[in-house]
Amino acid sequence: MKISESKVIYNKKIGPGYHVLGFEAGWLEETEPGQFVMISTNRLEMPLRRPFTVYRLNEKKAEILYRVVGKGTMLFSQLEEGDMINVMGPLGKGFPVFEDKTVVLLSRGVGIASLGLLGERLKKTGCRVFTVASFSDRTRSLVDDYIKSFSDELITTFDEDGSSDVENIRFILDKIKPDVVYTCGSRRLIRLLQKLPYEAYVSLEERMGCGLGACLTCAVRTINGYKRACKDGPCFNVKEVIV
Amino acid sequence: MNLSVEIAGLKLKNPVMNASGTFGLSEYADFLDLNLLGAVVAKSVTLNPREGNPPPRIVETTCGAINSVGIQNEGAEDFVKNKAPAMKKFDTVFIASIAGLTVDEYAKVTDILERAENIHAYEVNVSCPNIEAGGKAFGMYERSTYEVVRAVRDRTKKPVIVKLSPNVTDIVAVAKAAVEGGADALTVANTYLAMAVDIETGRPILGNVLGGFSGPAIKPITLRMVYQVVNAVDIPVIASGGISCGRDALEYLLVGAKAVQVGLMNFSRPDIMLCIIDEIKTFMERKGIKDINDYIGSLKI
Ligand SMILES: Cc1cc2nc3c(=O)[nH]c(=O)nc-3n(C[C@H](O)[C@H](O)[C@H](O)COP(=O)(O)OP(=O)(O)OC[C@H]3O[C@@H](n4cnc5c(N)ncnc54)[C@H](O)[C@@H]3O)c2cc1C
Ligand SMILES: Cc1cc2nc3c(=O)[nH]c(=O)nc-3n(C[C@H](O)[C@H](O)[C@H](O)COP(=O)(O)O)c2cc1C
Ligand code: FES
Numbered sequence: 001m002k003i004s005e006s007k008v009i010y011n012k013k014i015g016p017g018y019h020v021l022g023f024e025a026g027w028l029e030e031t032e033p034g035q036f037v038m039i040s041t042n043r044l045e046m047p048l049r050r051p052f053t054v055y056r057l058n059e060k061k062a063e064i065l066y067r068v069v070g071k072g073t074m075l076f077s078q079l080e081e082g083d084m085i086n087v088m089g090p091l092g093k094g095f096p097v098f099e100d101k102t103v104v105l106l107s108r109g110v111g112i113a114s115l116g117l118l119g120e121r122l123k124k125t126g127c128r129v130f131t132v133a134s135f136s137d138r139t140r141s142l143v144d145d146y147i148k149s150f151s152d153e154l155i156t157t158f159d160e161d162g163s164s165d166v167e168n169i170r171f172i173l174d175k176i177k178p179d180v181v182y183t184c185g186s187r188r189l190i191r192l193l194q195k196l197p198y199e200a201y202v203s204l205e206e207r208m209g210c211g212l213g214a215c216l217t218c219a220v221r222t223i224n225g226y227k228r229a230c231k232d233g234p235c236f237n238v239k240e241v242i243v
Numbered sequence: 244m245n246l247s248v249e250i251a252g253l254k255l256k257n258p259v260m261n262a263s264g265t266f267g268l269s270e271y272a273d274f275l276d277l278n279l280l281g282a283v284v285a286k287s288v289t290l291n292p293r294e295g296n297p298p299p300r301i302v303e304t305t306c307g308a309i310n311s312v313g314i315q316n317e318g319a320e321d322f323v324k325n326k327a328p329a330m331k332k333f334d335t336v337f338i339a340s341i342a343g344l345t346v347d348e349y350a351k352v353t354d355i356l357e358r359a360e361n362i363h364a365y366e367v368n369v370s371c372p373n374i375e376a377g378g379k380a381f382g383m384y385e386r387s388t389y390e391v392v393r394a395v396r397d398r399t400k401k402p403v404i405v406k407l408s409p410n411v412t413d414i415v416a417v418a419k420a421a422v423e424g425g426a427d428a429l430t431v432a433n434t435y436l437a438m439a440v441d442i443e444t445g446r447p448i449l450g451n452v453l454g455g456f457s458g459p460a461i462k463p464i465t466l467r468m469v470y471q472v473v474n475a476v477d478i479p480v481i482a483s484g485g486i487s488c489g490r491d492a493l494e495y496l497l498v499g500a501k502a503v504q505v506g507l508m509n510f511s512r513p514d515i516m517l518c519i520i521d522e523i524k525t526f527m528e529r530k531g532i533k534d535i536n537d538y539i540g541s542l543k544i
Contacts, residue, residue: 001273003513040511044459044487048303049511088513207299209310210510214267216315217301226294226315 001090002027008083009061011076015140017068018110019077020055025062028054028090033097033118034203034235037064037089038211041072049088050076051208051230053114053184056146065113065142091211094118095201095235100126101179105151106169106193107133111185112142114203114234118182123150130176132157134164134186166192173198183238193238200238204229244527245534246520248281248501250479251402251427253336253364255281255502258535259492259520262483262506263287263340263366263406264312268329274513277333279520281502285326287342287368290351292318297450302439307458307485308507309437311451314342314371319355327359338404340366341395344374346387350394357399364402367395369421370410370433370455382408382433385420392424404481406430407472414468415475422476430481430504431469435461458507461485466494473499473540487515489522496523499540 006023013019028037031054038049050072052064068077079085095118103122105115112133122129131151135141137160148154155172157163166188173181173196181200183189193200206229209217213231220229221242227233246257260282268283277283295315302309316322322339330337339362343349349367356362369382369391381387392405405421407414409432418429434455439448465484473480482500485507486492492503508515523535532538 003274045306046303047306047458047487047507047511048301048308207301209301209308209507210265210267210270210513212267212270212513214270215265215301215310215510216295216312217310219295219298219300219315221298226298 001088003086003088005084006087008079008081008085010081011079013077014065014144015142018065018140018142019068020063020065021076021079022061022063023085023087024060025087026060028057028062029060031057031062031090031117032094033121034094034114035090035092036234037062037087038091038208039076040086040088041075042086043075046072046075048209049211051091051211053203054090055113055116056120057117065110065116067110088211092230092234093232095182095203097121097125098127098180102128102130102176104130104132104173104176104178104181106173106181106183106189107131108185108189109135109140110142111183111203112147114184115182116146119147119150128152130178131155132169132172134158134169136160170196187243190238190241190243201235202238202241203234204236204241205234244524245536246523248536248539250481250501251364251404253282253402255336257281257520257523258496258502259516259523260284260338260502260504261509261516262504263368265506265509268326271509271513275517277330277335280335280516282336282338283330283333284338284366284504285322285340286316287314287340288316288319288322288352288356289314289342289344290319290348290355292316292321299448299450300454302448302454304439304456305460307456307460309439309449309454309456310434311449311454313451319352323355323359327361331361336363337361338364338366340368340406342368342371343391344371346390346394349391350398353395353398362401364404365395365399366404366406366430367392368406368433370406370408380408380410382417383411385416388417389420389424392421392426396425402427404428404430406483407432409433409465409468410436415471418472418476422478426478428479428481428501429472429476430483431472431500432465432484435464457484459485459487462491466498469495469500470498486519489519489526492519492523493526493538496535496539497542499542501539
């Protein structure tokens with residue numbers, strides 16, 4: 001893990017308020033699926049770094065897929081090729097990776113960003129990868145060629161036609177009968193998975209200070225007391241977390 | 244060039260240390276050599292383990308952040324057994340931070356910490372809620388500040404540094420109460436009681452509703468308090484509040500702080516304390532200052 005000035009290679013808008021930021025990051029090569037980086041705003045008015053999961057690693061570059069939700073992400077959305085960003089990572093504990101299993105990547109919205117690297121890795125370890133991605137409507141679908149490249153089967157669901165309904169997701173999962181489910185982006189989906197018999201893991205989001213395990217501001221509630229999202233997580237077994 | 248300063252008999256290599264709760268010995272070792280710091284201050288510990296406040300525990304606001312960790316810690320025994328020994332391999336002044344919810348708890352924590360071999364001094368965090376007086380922080384009143392300091396003072400020969408709360412009507416009065424209680428030095432100051440709300444959800448952002456505000460935004464207010472306290476007491480003052488660069492540190496030294504603590508800014512820049520030390524050196528070179536002690540308190544009014 002280290003801190004580095006990295007050059008922005010591209011910052012593509014891929015949907016309403018959604019961007020993919022690619023930056024030079026040979027030093028992130030060893031990043032495990034589900035691990036994250038923290039990017040500095042370089043502004044005293046925004047003194048905390050912003051956490052983002054590494055979406056994809058390609059050659060010597062890393063990508064994050066992010067949604068503009070506030071001041072920091074607004075600032076990042078204006079980055080251009082050649083700009084320098086200050087990146088700290090890789091951080092945290094990622095997802096466990098299994099071999100030769102039937103797995104579901106179950107995402108909600110931009111939560112799919114936390115499952116990209118994972119899907120690619122699971123495909124390599126011989127898993128059958130079902131991607132079940134839910135979005136509010138079709139204009140907000142974040143399914144791209146990368147997601148397609150590792151998905152043996154891809155199911156997109158939407159609020160606009162009711163297909164993203166929790167009962168429908170349960171139906172889809174029960175048809176696939178996965179060995180392992182990985183999820184990110186929705187508390188409703190976590191609660192659903194807590195009720196189902198499948199082994200399941202989640203990448204949690206919590207507001208963070210240091211990102212290094214020192215400040216104890218990123219507490220998440222688990223059956224074993226508070227854990228640090230940045231160090232003990234962000235990836236947890238869904239049976240462990242209390243949401 | 245001399246950067247070393249002396250505080251209550253402790254010789255610091257330079258006037259820069261971390262603020263309690265914003266730094267971890269193992270977590271930050273990747274980014275800086277602890278031997279290069281003036282001192283290292285540990286996270287506050289209580290008698291028993293505390294699980295801390297419900298999340299979210301931190302929220303950024305313009306030029307700062309509000310936190311409500313709630314002194315999550317494993318307790319004083321654990322600190323002595325499992326945390327303090329990690330500092331043994333460093334040749335840097337090591338300061339433990341004492342917290343409690345009753346005067347008696349401060350006393351008991353001190354007794355336990357006295358068993359550690361390598362603690363050089365104590366910082367007494369009087370910003371904890373006094374549960375015997377409705378949960379208001381000890382440091383908000385002269386009397387409870389005095390009582391807590393006295394309790395620690397009576398149990399140790401090591402230097403006692405009292406970290407004042409800024410949430411007071413008259414910082415000088417509380418500073419004097421700490422001196423009377425037997426303080427060898429003061430840290431000015433802890434975080435400012437604050438809150439943040441979300442107009443979309445109509446709810447507070449912090450799980451604890453209220454939290455402590457720190458970061459660059461608070462610097463002018465804490466600078467004012469350091470200035471007032473330095474001019475009112477005869478013991479050394481350590482400044483803590485909003486330091487983000489060498490210039491901020493130098494401002495505090497100029498008004499008379501003997502040393503400075505860096506808190507929130509360690510998060511975004513884990514090596515920031517080393518940069519601050521370098522910037523102080525560069526400034527001294529540029530101004531031809533041979534001894535930092537000649538600069539400390541040299542404010543002309
Ligand atoms: C481990 C982890 C991985 C993440 N990965 C992604 C990702 O791949 N793509 C993506 O779009 N988003 C991701 N997020 C959420 C992302 O960090 C926030 O959307 C972002 O910090 C918002 O910053 P802002 O300045 O635009 O928002 P503001 O609301 O202005 O931010 C104010 C403060 O709150 C914090 N904050 C606000 N929302 C969140 C949140 N949901 N989680 C944590 N902190 C928050 C900010 O970091 C900042 O400190 C992740 C969060 C975590 C904890
Ligand atoms: C996340 C966080 C945790 C803190 N924990 C403690 C603590 O345990 N004990 C203490 O005395 N002060 C604590 N503080 C206060 C800092 O030590 C420091 O005095 C204050 O933040 C002001 O400095 P700053 O503006 O540089 O952050 C904490 C501050 C932060 C941001
Ligand atoms: S963000 Fe500091 S411990 Fe997790």
